[in-house]
Amino acid sequence: MQYIKRDSWLTLILCSVLGGMILVNTMGYPSNQGQGFGQGPGFYPQVLAWFLILLGVLVVFQDIRVGISEPGEHLAAKDPGQAGGGWLVPAVIVVCLISIATMELCGFLLSGFLLTLVTVRLIRDGAQVDNWFVDLGFSACIIALVFLLFQLFLGIQLPQSMFLL
C-alpha cells in the first residue's frame, strides 16, 4: 500500500466511480434482441466502462510493481506539492458560477462586466484603491469589445436580461 501514490488512488476511485455509474445507468437500456447483432445502445458505453475500471486498477498495479522492483525510485518520487495561490482557483470558479447563474436575469453586459472586474481584482497582486479605476475601465473596455465584435459585427445576439440589458 505504501507504494501507491495519492494521485493513483484518486485515479482508481475516479475510474471505478465513473465506470460503475455508467454500468448502473445503462442496465435499464433496451438490448434490441433479435436485431442482427443483438446489442442495444448500452453496449458501447458498457465496454468503455469496463475498460475504464480495468485501467484504473492497472494504474495502481503499476505503482505496486514499480515500488516492489525499484523501491529507491518509488521513495524518490513524490506527489507534486500544491502550487501557491490555491484559494484563487475555487474563488474564480465560484465567481463564474454566480455570473452564469445570473446571466439570464441580469444579461451578459452586467454579469460579464462584474465577472471580469471581480476576477481582475482577485488575480491582481497587491490590490489597491488606485487600481480600481484602471480595473473598472479595463472591464468596461473588454465587455464593449465583446459587444462590438459579437453583437454588432458578427450579429450574434448576446444573452439579454429580463430587463433588456
Place this chain on the structure above:
Amino acid sequence: METFDLVTAGFSSFTNFYSIFLVIAGSFLGIFFGAIPGLTATMGMAIFLPVTFTMTDLNGIIFLVGIYVGSCYSGSLSAILVNIPGTPSAIATSFDGYTMAQKGRAGQAIGYSTISSAIGGLFGIIILMFAAPLLASFALDFGAQEYTGIALLGISVVSYISFGSTLKGLIGGIIGLMLATIGQDVISGYPRFTFGSQNLQAGLQMIPVMVGFFGVTEVLTKLEQQGALPVLTSKISNVLPKISKLYRMSPMMAFSSTIGTFIGAVPAAGGAIASMAAYGIQKRFSSKSEQFGTGIPEGVVAAEAANNAAVGGAFVPMLSLGIPGDPQTAILIGALMINGLAPGPMLFLTRPDLISTIYLSNVLSVITFAVIGLMGARYYARLLLVPRHYLLPAIMIFCIIGSFAIRNTVFDIWVLLGCGVLGYLLQKIGIMPAPVILGFVLGPLLEDNFRRSLIMSNGDWTTFLTRPISLGLIVINIFILLGPYLISWVKKKRAVSGDGSAT
C-alpha cells in the same frame, strides 16, 4: 484528382480582399496567441472558432489556418527573448535562441527563426500536397473495421506520447469517448445519459467541450502559478540573416523539415515532438554538435524548421483519414463538422476547392508571418508584458461568449465551465486534456464504425482480424501500447541473465 488540379481548385477563394484579410488577421491573432506564454494555438483557435460561424466554410477555414500557422511560428519569440516558450513546439528553440539573445544577438535569433520557420512551413505544405491525395485514395478502400482501427490508433498514439503515463493518457481518451456518448444513440435513437434534459438530447456540443478543456482549464491552471512578469533584457537589431549563411544551412533546414513533416503526420504527435527530435538528431550528426546549446544559429534553425514543417504533416492524416494530426487539427475537424463536412478521403472528391483552400491558406499564412516576423520583431517584445490579471479574465470572457454563440443557450456555458473544471481536476491527477479531447472528437467515428462492423458481422468479433488492413492496424495499436513495456521487460531479463552468467 491530380495534385495540380487540387492546388488550383481553391484559387478563386483568394480573389477577394476579404479572404486575404482573413489570412492576415488570422496570422496576427496566431502570432499573438503563440507569442504569449500560457496562451496556445489550440486556445486561440478554440476561442475564435465561434467567430467563423458567420463566415462561409472556406473563409472560416482560411481564418483558422492563419491562427494555427501564425502561432506555430511565434512561440519562438518569447522563447528567444525571455526563455519562456510561447508554445510547446518552441521549447527546443529556447536552447540556443535565448543564449543568442543573452549575447546580444536577439535580432539575429529572431531572423533565423523566422526564415527557417517559413522554409519549413512551405516544405511541409509541398509534402502535404503530394502525400494527402495518395493516402486518401488508399483510404477509399477502408471499411467500418478499418475506420475503427484508425480511430483507436489516434487514441493509442496520443495516450503513448501524452505527458505522464500511457495508462493515464488512455483513461483520458476513454473519458473523452464517454463524453461523446451523451445524447441520442446514432443507431437506435435511444437517449443516453440525458437525465431527462432536452439540452442533452443532441449531446454535448464540440465548441464548449473544446474551449472548456483547452481554454478554461488552462486559465484555471495559470491561476495557480505566481510569478513576476518576464523581464526583457535584449535589444532587437540586425534581424535579417546573411544569404550566404542561410545557403550554408540549407541542407540542415531541408533535413529538419523532413523530420518535422513526417513526425507531424503521426496522429497526435505535433510540433513539440518534431522540433525536439530534429534538434536532437541535428545535434548528434552536425559538425558543430558540441556547440549546440551555446547560442548558435544552427540550433534555432534545426528546431524551427521542424516545428513549422510539422503543420503540413499534421494536415495529412486530418485530410486523408479524418484523424487529427495534433490538437489544432482536431479543432479544424470540429470546424469542418460544424459546417456539415466530414473530413476524410471523400472530401478530395466532393470538395477539392476546400482542400486547395487549405493548401493555399497555409502558403499565404507562412508568407504573412515571415513578413510580419522580420518587420515587426522589435515590437513583439511588448506583447509579453500584458499582465496576467488582465489577460486571464479577458480569455475567460471570450471563452464564455464563444460557447454561447453556437446555440444561443446558457446551457452551453455551463458545459464550458463543467469541462474546464473537469479538465483542471483531471490534470491534478496526471490526466492531460489532449487525450480527452481527441477521444471526444474521435468518439462518433469509433462508435459508429465499431457497432456497424459488429452488426454487419452479426456479432462476430473476428471481423476485425480477418481483414488485412484492420488486422495490421490492431497490431500497430498493440505495439504502441504494449511495446515499451515489452522492450523494458526484455531488457531487464537480459540484464538479470547477464549478471547471473557473470557471477
